[in-house]
Every structure is written in C-alpha cells, then in structure tokens.
Amino acid sequence: MALPLVAIQYTRSPALIAGLTFAFTLPWLLLALTAGAVADRVDRRVLMLGANAVRAGLVAVLLVALLAGGGSIWLLYAAALLAGTAETFYDTASQAILPQIVRRDQLERANSLLYAAEMTAFEFIGPPLAGFLVAAGVGIAIGAPVGLWAGALALLLLVRGTFKTRAATTRTTLRGDVAEGLRYLARNRPLRTITVMTGVFNLASSAAQAVLVLYAVGQASAMRLTQQQYGWMLSAVAAGCLAGSFVAERAEKALGRARAIALGYLFGGLSVGAPAVTTNAYLIGAAYFVGGVALVIGNVTTLSLRQRITPGRLLGRINSCHRLVAYGTKPLGALLGGLLAQTLGLRAVFAVMGPLAVLTLLGMRQLTDKAMDAAVAETGHQDSQ
Known part of the structure; x- marks a missing residue:
C-alpha cells in the first residue's frame, strides 16, 4: 500500500504508478506452479521463514537506498517484483501447511480465523496506516514493513515441528512435479x-x-x-x-x-x-x-x-x-x-x-x-x- 504513495515522489505517470501493482502480482502468473512444486518438496515452515526473511531483507535494502538518496521508480519496481515473488512462495506454503497444523475437523474454523485476520489487516488497518506512515516520512513508511515481517518471522519460529511431506524424500524433477x-x-x-x-x-x-x-x-x-x-x-x-x-x-x-x-x-x-x-x-x-x-x-x-x-x-x-x-x-x-x-x-x-x-x-x-x-x-x- 505504501509503495505507490512513495512512487509519486519519482514520477506522476499513471502507467508507471499502476505498473507497480502489475510488477507485484506478475509472479503469480509466472511462478505459481513452481512455487507449488517447491512447497511440496521442502519443509513448508522453512519455506515460509525464508520468504519472510527475503521480504524483510529486500525492503531493508530499499530503505537504505532511499535514505542514501539512491531511490528511483525502477528500484521500487525491483522491490515490488521481488516482494511479489516471495509472497507467491509464502502464500502457497501457508495454505499447504495448515492441514499439517490443525486436525481435519478444525479446517473450517482455522480458515475462518485466517480470513478474519487477513481481511482486518488488509482492508481496515493496512491502507490508512500506509497513508499515515507516508505522511510521517518515507523512511518510516518503508521501515515499518521490515519490522512487521521480522515480527512475523519471530511468531513463525514458535510453530514447532517438521513440515515435510513424504514426496519430499523422493527423487523427481521439478517439471515432473508440476506435471503431476x-x-x-x-x-x-x-x-x-x-x-x-x-x-x-x-x-x-x-x-x-x-x-x-x-x-x-x-x-x-x-x-x-x-x-x-x-x-x-x-x-x-x-x-x-x-x-x-x-x-x-x-x-x-x-x-x-x-x-x-x-x-x-x-x-x-x-x-x-x-x-x-x-x-x-x-x-x-x-x-x-x-x-x-x-x-x-x-x-x-x-x-x-x-x-x-x-x-x-x-x-x-x-x-x-x-x-x-x-x-x-x-x-x-x-x-x-x-x-x-x-x-x-x-x-x-x-x-x-x-x-x-x-x-x-x-x-x-x-x-x-x-x-x-x-x-x-x-x-x-x-x-x-
């Protein structure tokens, strides 16, 4: 939500501003199938931890570049594309891991709670918070997600156990996994x-x-x-x-x-x-x-x-x-x-x-x-x- 608000400091082109959303969502079209195959090959919690670490790290790099005066619309595009890639892998693993965490008869309740949390954060808290943070300063607006993703990492570390599947122990090609x-x-x-x-x-x-x-x-x-x-x-x-x-x-x-x-x-x-x-x-x-x-x-x-x-x-x-x-x-x-x-x-x-x-x-x-x-x-x- 904050990225387009930061972008208007570098360009007023409607096409370039709208392109940030395209860059963020493009990995779903290009990498969704690959992300699914990877989520079935590795420990899903480890994949989620890695995706969140990548998101926090790349936005931290973006923050340093902006504070050092090296920001540009193209740097924001790179951040959007990489963050969207990490999200593709994270979200795919997060839906796949749920049946490994809760009993099958608890899936409806668990999914309902996740919908409630996501809707509250994404629709009611995120957009106004982004506007407030951008008004407070670019550094704060970009730094806040770094802290939030770090917090998500810490919470995910509290989830104990191994979340590999039996398929993760077999030798197959990634293309074969996607085809299956x-x-x-x-x-x-x-x-x-x-x-x-x-x-x-x-x-x-x-x-x-x-x-x-x-x-x-x-x-x-x-x-x-x-x-x-x-x-x-x-x-x-x-x-x-x-x-x-x-x-x-x-x-x-x-x-x-x-x-x-x-x-x-x-x-x-x-x-x-x-x-x-x-x-x-x-x-x-x-x-x-x-x-x-x-x-x-x-x-x-x-x-x-x-x-x-x-x-x-x-x-x-x-x-x-x-x-x-x-x-x-x-x-x-x-x-x-x-x-x-x-x-x-x-x-x-x-x-x-x-x-x-x-x-x-x-x-x-x-x-x-x-x-x-x-x-x-x-x-x-x-x-x-």
Missing part, C-alpha cells in the same frame, strides 16, 4: 470444478470492478458519488467479508457444503450485477455487504474442501494451480470489462457480468454433497496408506 499436480487437478472432478468456477467468477467480478469507478464517481457518472462516498460504498464488501469469516463454520454446518458454496456464488453474482439495476449507493452497498458475507462462507468451504480432498504431498501444487487460474483471470476480466464498456456502455458490463457470475452455479451439478463426501473419503484412504 496438473494431472491430478485435471482428473479430480470436484477440484477441477471448483477451479473453473472460481476462474469464471473472478473473470466476471474483475470486469465489473475495473469500470465501477467510472460508473460511480463524478457528476458525469451514473451514481454521482464523491471519492469519499465511493470509498465508503466499497468498504461494505470488506465489512461483509469480515462478518462472513465469523459465521462461515456455523453456516457450513447448518447448510451443508453444497448449499454453502452455492450461496456464495449466488449472492456474490447478484452483487456483481447490482449496479445494472440501480444507481442507489445504499442498495448497492447493501448488496456488496451481503455478497461479501456469502462469498467468504463459500470460500472458506471450498478452501477447506480443497485441503481435505487433496493428498498432503500434492497440496502445494494443487493450491498453486488453483491460484494460477483464480489470479490469472483477473487481468483478463479487467481487459474484457474495458472492451465491453467501450463498445456497449458501462451499465452493460454489470448487466452481462452479473448473470455470468451467477451462471457459475451450473458447476454445482458436479459439486453435490454426495460427490464431495466421496472425494473426502477417498483422499483419507489414500493418506492412510
């Missing part, structure tokens, strides 16, 4: 269905998000919101996601897996299409809140299911394959949203993408409770062998 993960995903119907549904939904939601600011902000827009009002409307999504993280475990138990997942895609899709039927910010904000609640319930359910039905030795690779699709469709969706808005108008984007997001519910024909229970039982049998 792709084959397993392609052959496993529930995993394949979840990945395709996530990709389609993210394509649709990213297309809508890409043009929402043009539809909402300014006197010439359809909603005529100020920037502050727009920010408050978007915060409804984060508030809904946070609320959903606290009820996800109970909602899944009450509804069952299939209904919980369907709920997420249904109300998430309706929130994507909400601006097509109204320009009332309160109604759209309410739709975003409900959509956020439902999406987190669905996400916690699908993530916990993915961790249950994937053999432990493959979990890093399956997570990375899933994220490659989930993250890779976002820039494609943004491009598609811009093209649709250019040719059919802004409202048409929401009118098309809302139904497309809801159509992901067709995948629920494959994700019945019976099919998912069978997949869980099969994986439990394989792991016990």
